[in-house]
Amino acid sequence: MQLINIDHSPLSLVTLKHIIDGPVTLKVTEAVWQDVRKSREVVMNVIAEDKTVYGINTGFGILAKRSISHDQLEELQKNIILSHAAGVGEYLDDDTVRLILVLKLKALLRGHSGISETVANALIALVDHEVYPCIRAQGSVGASGDLAPLSYIGAVLLGEGEVRVNGEIMPAREGLNRAGLKPVTLGAKEGLALNNGTQVSTAICLKNYFVLEDLLLASMACGAMAIDASGGTDTPFDDRIHQARGQQGQIDVAAHYRSLLQGSALLESHRNQRGRVQDPYSLRCQPQVLGACLDQLRHAANILAAEANSVTDNPLIFADENEILSGGNFHAEPVAFAADNLALVAAEIGSLSERRLALLVDEHFSGLPAFLVPGNGVHSGFMIAQVTAAALVSENKQLSHPASVDSIPTSANQEDHVSMATHGARRLGKMADNLQKTLAIELLAVCQGIDLRAPLQSSKPLMQVLTCLRETVSFYEVDRFFDPDIEKAAQLLQKFAWRELSQEKLLPSQRE
Structure with missing residues (x-):
């Protein structure tokens, strides 16, 4: 303790x-x-x-x-x-x-x-x-x-x-x-x-914030594995591209991808054997999208850390001046805005994940068996797992509508503008759960894709992720009851040490 x-x-x-x-x-x-x-x-x-x-x-x-x-x-x-x-x-x-x-x-x-x-x-x-x-x-x-x-x-x-x-x-x-x-x-x-x-809305928001920190790291690992599984390129992660734009989150995310992919035999094998000029945006623009998500996480962290240490009741006593002042520190608008920004983060991480998954199950793009299962036709493989991911992503889009723009007068119009911060914070729990399940499905798919390209392997940190998954979920050889695989992958997402995959200290809670 x-x-x-x-x-x-x-x-x-x-x-x-x-x-x-x-x-x-x-x-x-x-x-x-x-x-x-x-x-x-x-x-x-x-x-x-x-x-x-x-x-x-x-x-x-x-x-x-x-x-x-x-x-x-x-x-x-x-x-x-x-x-x-x-x-x-x-x-x-x-x-x-x-x-x-x-x-x-x-x-x-x-x-x-x-x-x-x-x-x-x-x-x-x-x-x-x-x-x-x-x-x-x-x-x-x-x-x-x-x-x-x-x-x-x-x-x-x-x-x-x-x-x-x-x-x-x-x-x-x-x-x-x-x-x-x-x-x-x-x-x-x-x-x-x-x-x-504002302690209730702040605490709920903080709890979900920390979950989203880890899910962002997990999504980048899945994204890097998707590049190897689908025959993508690491050119879009070249630091010169991101320095030219100057967005810090984007620069840092690109560096993280370079670290994750370093030493991948799969990446080297298809570097000069590619049939496409450029990768689709869900692969190529990962630093731009997830970098923007990282920027929002960092901003939310600053707001929530300040609120966690603030005095938000009323009236306030200033003993040195012997004064008691009435104000409005109880208005949770900062927390509401932070929660709304985190909702965007959850929605966008999931949206990108589902699109990478869709590329993998498409034999015309990935060059892998249709729906990632050998002998397809008899076997449906990841067909409906991708549909489930799409359903979860759409649900998160619906949940991402800003709570902070919805105000309703209370207390006989004395409290005539309110923040809805607790609504915004609570819905993050459902969104984080949806995102976790979306990433769990993608994790199953990218590991399946990399296994299908054996004996070549991905980088050491990414193979570590694959090895951990295979301890509880075997290679998908023929159709089987899919539900347990998703649950086991979701459990791995919760317990895996994502923060130890790279030396890059991306997250605010890693920098203290």
């Missing part, structure tokens, strides 16, 4: 990935606790001096003009949690919830939210003891933050709702007991601080 330090430095992409990958424990520095205490003192002074400040002793949203008496402040904070925990749908998975908890803590511990050490320590205990609130996936429009899903965390602290411990769902009070906790009482502003923010 990895120890994560919460201090004044930002959580890196590498750390964020560790939090997703498995349980962690948290340690907060004394300097951070000092900021928390100063912030809480400002809140308590507002109450002592009988000032009227939004979120501390007023109603919320359109009800902000209504003052709340001192003896109702705890009830106010309890009610904003229980009334706002109004989500629907399936529960988010534990990995995502763990990241949500850490991101919420990181934001609260910045010293601008006015929470108490008691509430912060209760959240830390949930993470340390792997007691994960059951959070409904649906119900957020991405402003004022992820109100409904985040309220489930506050509800658990109050002893309401359910938690999951070691995969078992149980009442919140039982889960708190396992963490050595009792339900807490939320003081002034604490309920609002807990459920105001």
Whole structure:
């Protein structure tokens, strides 16, 4: 179990990935606790001096003009949690919830939210003891933050709702007991601080971002293998071509392809025996298309890393100036845009993959047996596997419509423009799954194609991929039940160390 330090430095992409990958424990520095205490003192002074400040002793949203008496402040904070925990749908998975908890803590511990050490320590205990609130996936429009899903965390602290411990769902009070906790009482502003923010949309988006990082690397390996299997050329990857354009993602992707293909006997064998002048775009323009995808991944990484370390509740406390300011950091437009860009990445990686697959199964282009099976006619081979890939790619095209352009007014028109960031982030999970299955089918095809050209072999890193696949999926000699092959290839895509195939550090999470 990895120890994560919460201090004044930002959580890196590498750390964020560790939090997703498995349980962690948290340690907060004394300097951070000092900021928390100063912030809480400002809140308590507002109450002592009988000032009227939004979120501390007023109603919320359109009800902000209504003052709340001192003896109702705890009830106010309890009610904003229980009334706002109004989500629907399936529960988010534990990995995502763990990241949500850490991101919420990181934001609260910045010293601008006015929470108490008691509430912060209760959240830390949930993470340390792997007691994960059951959070409904649906119900957020991405402003004022992820109100409904985040309220489930506050509800658990109050002893309401359910938690999951070691995969078992149980009442919140039982889960708190396992963490050595009792339900807490939320003081002034604490309920609002807990459920105001973008941590749900950010966590879901980050989780899918990391999946897409690996799928991009896998797609380049498949693309390089497709060149060898189909008799393509590596001329389009010449660095001079890409330097002439100057797009960094394209330059880096071309270098990665050169590394993957270096030493391929297959590439050398057909270098001077080609019957076509140029390869189709799905082979020739891989650096241009996947380079643009890499650029979008890098941009999204910057946005999401910033958001993961940001303070996104409201109002914000600036203790050094003794001021409390209302703003709109809870509006998740940056996350929504990042999610929409990642949707384009998923759609385009899959589109290119399916087109390479289509070239391979076409005997007139590839020079291989029709649908990649010897003795075709009796055997259909990869015919319908390509149709499945086409279906998945089309589904991703439909899902790639931007979520961020869809706004709907809420809260009696007080919250009259929203981001739909959580919608955009959630659909990435389905798109990533579709992309994984598309690449799994292509992986089967490119390995089949390379085997059909034996005894010549591809490069060392690409043959490593083929060898790993052949440990669980045999050469497709005659028609058989195809479904298990796709599932096994998809499993390989998940567990294979794509980042170790090349020395090129393409991804943002490789560069830290």
